[in-house]
Amino acid sequence: MEKIKTYQELTETHDKVKSLLDPRILLDRYQGKKREILVCGDTGCQASDSQKIVTRLNELILANNLEDTVSAKITGCFGFCEKGPIVKVFPDDVFYTQVTPEDADAIVENHIINNRVIQRLLFVHPETNQRIVPEKEIPFYQKQKRVALRNCGLIDPDNIYEYIANDGYMALGKVLNDMQSQDVINEIKAAGLRGRGGGGFPTGLKWEGALKNESDEKFIICNADEGDPGAFMDRSIMEGDPHSVLEAMTIAGYAIQSNKGYIYIRAEYPSCIARLKKAITQGEEIGFLGDNILGSGFDFTIELKYGAGAFICGEETALIHSIEGRRGEPTTKPPFPSDSGLWGKPTCVNNVETYANVCPIINKGADWYAGIGTETSKGTKVFALAGQINNTGLVEVPMGITLQEIVYDIGGGIQDNRRFKAVQTGGPSGGCITRANLETPIDYDSLAAIGSMMGSGGMIVLSEKDCIVNIAKFYLEFTVEESCGKCTPCRVGNKRLLEILEKITQGRGTMEDIETLKTLSEIIKDTSLCGLGQTTPNPVLSTLKYFEDEYITHVRDRKCPAGVCQKLITYEIVAEKCKGCTACSRLCPVGCISGAVKEAHVIDQELCIKCGVCFDKCKFTAIIRN
Known part of the structure; x- marks a missing residue:
């Protein structure tokens, strides 16, 4: 590797090696004959055998004497994690999704040798059912703007x-x-x-x-x-x-x-x-x-x-x-x-x-x-989009885009057409954004104004399937575990918050507990030593602000509307629907279901551990969850 000693030498080297990327950055002007096959090498795709895909592609390239006309290599994250591993072929600008090592043979034989795009590996538009060839026409990418991620999925990070x-x-x-x-x-x-x-x-x-x-x-x-x-x-x-x-x-x-x-x-x-x-x-x-x-x-x-x-x-x-x-x-x-x-x-x-x-x-x-973004929040922001969303992945969007656009245009909406509930931004230090604020611009000041924060970029989408009290408890479990313990408000105060949330999710909470959550959260915010401690109550305060009725349902009715908190769930068999097939009793791990063949069965509530196996396996919807 020759040393570059001056700015002039750097400029000359840049101009010389730019041809390495011509099929990728200058698709419309590329005149060469060599194809490039790039395979996502991010941790998630590696866990799904992307390295094996590259290995197999290179074996086939050598076996078919194609090394002078095509190369295959690992690159960075394409972002569309839901559809990984992803393989992209240049200069054809073909975007393949959910590729397996076994698909490498088809890519080389059909695409590289016979110039036939493999239709079954293309992205299918969820509304039109049309298969899309280039990345730029996939809805997931259309409102994104890559600045921080400009080279991810484009270059070989080791070169x-x-x-x-x-x-x-x-x-x-x-x-x-x-x-x-x-x-x-x-x-x-x-x-x-x-x-x-x-x-x-x-x-x-x-x-x-x-x-x-x-x-x-x-x-x-x-x-x-x-x-x-x-x-x-x-x-x-x-x-x-x-x-x-x-x-x-x-x-x-x-x-x-x-x-x-x-x-x-x-x-x-x-x-x-x-x-x-x-x-x-x-x-x-x-x-x-x-x-x-x-x-x-x-x-x-x-x-x-x-x-x-x-x-x-x-x-x-x-x-x-x-x-x-x-x-x-x-x-x-x-x-x-x-x-x-x-x-x-x-x-x-x-x-x-x-x-x-x-x-x-x-x-x-x-x-x-400065021309990107809003007046006070310039540029773009990268988010890790996860949770009850169809298109999980890494997205980079201009500041000022709305949550509605991220969740529905980029994220593809909520899984299984469930009802949107909220988005948790900012991780353990952030807060919930509800349906009422879906049109809120995503920038520092707008998020702060509604009780959330940008944070480093975690964005967890919640649906009606999620219990908001359990979500707050999840983040408190994390912060209690991760507290350094130096200051009392964080070390002890967050532990007390967690204990109250555990009481509520177990059906032992009181209305006084809800008031204590509010008071104690404010004290922790005002007295903790560092910014992390000062923001740890945010998930509790924001969920109480927008979903206090769900907390009250847990306390007064001893019910979890989302059916998540096991201690608050009961399963019952509707006698009129039960066929007496015995499937539930045979699958029950604690033997709490009794009844003869072809007769209505009964669940012993004292023995039931609320595992839900019977509910999931009943073919006649005879078991209901309350």
Whole structure:
């Protein structure tokens, strides 16, 4: 790997290797003959054998002597996780879904050799039942705009030259060649980039604060400790486009005059770690990391630091303590890390998605970026869309898009045509958005105004099948488990909240408990030490605000409307419908159902463990759930 020593050499290399991506980024102008087969290599698709698909494709390519005309390789996340593993063929622009290793033979024989698109692997439009060939015509993608995810599903993340071919490291070259530190900060400020880790603090202001603080050492940290349940935005960026994080961190280092960066990443992300390690090695070998980068005189190195999966270490002061080798506990602010952070030195902490937006801003300009989104929330936001939704996956949308558009246009609506109930955004620190707020723009201020928050980007869709009290209990179980225990309001207060929720879901709650939930939640918000503790009651408060009637039903009627809380469920056999087939009694694990053949059966409520097997297996709908 030849070292690139100047900005001019970088420009020449970029122009030279751009042909590597021609069939992918210039479909309408591509004149070559070589086809590219890209297979999603995100963690989810790897779990569904995407690596075996690539292996089999390459075996067939070699067996048919096609290596000069076609290649197959792993890439990053395409986003449409519901339909993975995904395979895309260039320059044909054909998008195959739910591919198996056995389908590799058909792709090579039918598509590559005989130029026949495999109809059964194409996406089927849910309304027209038509099969769709190109990705851009699939509803899931039509309202998306990829900025942070621009290279995921497009380049080989292990090939630095493919990153360079798609304008990789050009932003760094521009910064080192044409800009001063304050110029970089001014551009980020003008773009309106805000932190994508949850709080939404203006990135340029954070960098400017660190620049103005004189010190013999300063540090750049990438917070890759993605801990929210159901969130995988940062993981997908690191797996599919690791160099975008390294380049942006180096630019940030130049902006605040720092020579050292750390990526704090949880050890449970082995694929990310492997790709980042390789990217760092490549960056050092080619001259984008280390001493005298591109002949500028600027030095910058990046080191990985592993976390043990503590949710609290997503909070920046706790993260800093963990890097220092201390217990991951937060401290009060001020001082802020930009004043006194890692080892008491000025430090900038941004998360993965924030860094992923930096290079496009430098390359395309602040005005371009500021033209996306809303007045106070610029650019795009990546969300992990999950729950009772037809199209689960990773989506990147312009700020200001409505929840209605995300759930129904991109997400394809609720599974099994159930009734929409709410969306939980912001994970354990967020809140519920109900049907009444479906037209709310998705931006920092609009979400805060209705009692929710952007958070890092988890978006869990709930339907009538979900019990709202149980959802609040789920998040409290998580935060109680993950509390660092440093402050009493969080350590003890959240434990008390959880105990009350457990009482309610078990049919032992009282109306006084509901009032206690409200009062205690407010106390925890007002008195907890860090931002995480201060936001942990949000799921309780927001669900009480919009669904207090469901809490009351649990307490007064001892019923769970969604049929989720087992202690509040009863199963009964309707004698008139029962055929006496004995299926329920034979399947019951505790033998609580009695009755003779061809006679109505009866459930002993004292023995019933509410498992629901009888309800699920009755062919005559003779068993009802109350």
